[in-house]
Amino acid sequence: MGHKVKKIMERIDFIKNDGNVFNLIPRDSLLVRSRESRETHSFIRKEVIGREKEKNAIIDLLLDNNIKERISVIPIVGIGGLGKTALAKLVYNDDTLKTHFELKLWVCVSDDFDIKKVMENIIGSQTNSQLDKVQDDLRKNIGGKKYLLVLDDVWSEDVEQWHELKSLLKDGAKGSKVIVTTRKQKVAEIMGTLAPVVLKGLDEEMAWVLFGQFAFKKEEEPKSPGLEAIGKDIVKKCARGSSCNKNYWKSVVFSKFRK
Structure with missing residues (x-):
């Protein structure tokens, strides 16, 4: 378990530092590169949290x-x-x-x-x-x-x-x-x-809700106190100024947490 937690934390550090992929660093150079052609509309596809x-x-x-x-x-x-x-x-x-x-x-x-x-x-x-x-x-x-x-x-x-x-x-x-x-x-x-x-990043409470959507099955709480502690440790590290983008949190969870 300790080895897995270490791997998770290493993966999180990699994700948080990879600003080009997740657009987490508000620098002008990144803003220029991230400006992709897109279309948006008024239809809501997913629940928005926080x-x-x-x-x-x-x-x-x-x-x-x-x-x-x-x-x-x-x-x-x-x-x-x-x-x-x-x-x-x-x-x-x-x-x-x-x-x-x-x-x-x-x-x-x-x-x-x-x-x-x-x-x-x-x-x-x-x-x-x-x-x-x-x-x-x-x-x-x-x-x-x-x-x-x-x-x-x-x-x-x-x-x-x-x-x-x-x-x-x-x-x-x-x-x-x-x-x-x-x-x-x-x-x-x-x-x-x-x-x-x-808009600012999610606080830890809202980040935990968003994290839980991918870490646990629908309407399921973590059964093990140890598992919950690991999850909250991950959220605490990621939530400070983090993105509300669900893809960010999905990548955190599926990189190691559910293996």
Whole structure:
């Protein structure tokens, strides 16, 4: 048993230090390399753990009718793997918002903040139309309607493009809201009208729950106190500033723990 525990700890050290694979080190060089082409949507595939507080705080802002701005922008900021998109999906699909917004829209922006493409994705139609035509179509789609728009995975720090898009988004009804997910604090400063929601790693309690999903069978607690102690020792070592990404914890467990 002692030999296995040693092997587990060695594997954990390897995983935690392998920032290129798990994107756990928030350095600019890693951020550039990790920016892969991807598409996201509003559908929730898996349960999200440890973000109830942030979820409720964002929903409270979305439901607040006393905010003076015509449209409010709420940034969600954090390094890769902390669950920014997952949190946005939780909020987007919450039942309390069903009757509050007339339109709900989800756009994956990624590193190419092409304003024409973003507008086309908002209206759900990609054409060869001129920019003026796309702008008119956007106004028709959101004009006078209270909407919730999620701009997921924003990287661009182009202030002018954002201001141009924001001026068009103001055609929606007062009380419309925009959620922006980003890894970059500068993006949050440029786009946000409200204080950003800054995500951090899981605490040990939440990390233990997530770890248990892979270490033990469904609804099964560790039968041996020694086994539980080993598991909690692993979690304690991994949880400090760790990722909320389930793939990270899955790799920890399946590397050695279940052999």
